[in-house]
Amino acid sequence: MxxxxxxxxxxxxxxxxxxxxxxxxxxxxxxxxxxxxxxxxxxxxxxxxxxxxxxxxxxxxxxxxxxxxxxxxxxxxxxxxxxxxxxxxxxxxxxxxxxxxxxxxxxxxxxxCYAFFDGVETFEAREEFTAFYLTDFLVRQFDAFVWKPLGLDRYPDLLETYFGNYTKLVHLAQTDDPALTEKASVCAARLGLEFEHRATGYGxxxxxxxxxxx
Missing domain, CATH: 3.40.50 (Rossmann fold)
Structure with a gap:
């Protein structure tokens, strides 16, 4: 790493x-x-x-x-x-x-951490069972913590296996950083998911x- x-x-x-x-x-x-x-x-x-x-x-x-x-x-x-x-x-x-x-x-x-950034009660009430979440950290470290550990850099055909049941990627943003939001949007596109930006702050x-x- x-x-x-x-x-x-x-x-x-x-x-x-x-x-x-x-x-x-x-x-x-x-x-x-x-x-x-x-x-x-x-x-x-x-x-x-x-x-x-x-x-x-x-x-x-x-x-x-x-x-x-x-x-x-x-x-x-x-x-x-x-x-x-x-x-x-x-x-x-x-x-x-x-x-x-x-x-x-x-x-x-x-x-x-997704829940306490979003607010535990709020997060649980959403019932977003088909959402994949990224915090600011995970957006910055997307390749190191998501893409490569799942083997998607070597076996792109696994994308459907891992993410076929997801519908959207939600960026739970701790900071207001347009460049990071854009990177999160790119991550969503790489996974073939819709993108949602949600400003949570530190929750x-x-x-x-x-x-x-x-």
């Missing part, structure tokens, strides 16, 4: 760590949310929060997420008063939530993090 640049930081398979020295709470997060979490922290001046990200590529094998989260919790727990897991269920079938309960740490609510991410007090 290629490195992902977040402003002047690099997110690699080794993850990303950032935060003020006085931080009391560690946000243990999916690397796909790093840019958004850093933006929310900076916008609110939250010096009590530090961030450690696990590789976003774990989403391609979600069965590995609970073990990776547990290992990170055990590693970092001695250094913080609290750890908050910024993952939703993310395809773990409830295993991540159970693991967090066993470890005594809290986590984001919802089935996946429920900001209020969830705001509940973590210094």
């Amino acid at each position: 290629a490195d992902v640049r977040i402003d002047d930081k690099i997110l690699t398979e080794k993850g990303l760590n950032t935060g003020a020295a006085e931080a009391k709470t560690l946000l243990l997060a999916c690397g796909a949310l790093a840019r958004e979490i850093l933006a929310v922290i900076e916008a609110n001046g939250w010096t009590h929060l530090a961030l450690h990200c696990l590789p976003a590529i774990l989403h391609n094998s979600p069965q590995g997420i609970p073990d990776a989260v547990e290992a990170a919790v055990l590693e970092h727990r001695p250094n913080y008063d609290e750890i908050f897991v910024v993952y939703a269920d993310c395809g773990t079938g409830g295993q991540l939530q159970q693991r967090c309960e066993d470890l005594g740490v809290k986590m984001m609510a919802g089935p996946h 429920e991410l900001t209020p969830e993090l705001a509940r973590i007090r210094p």
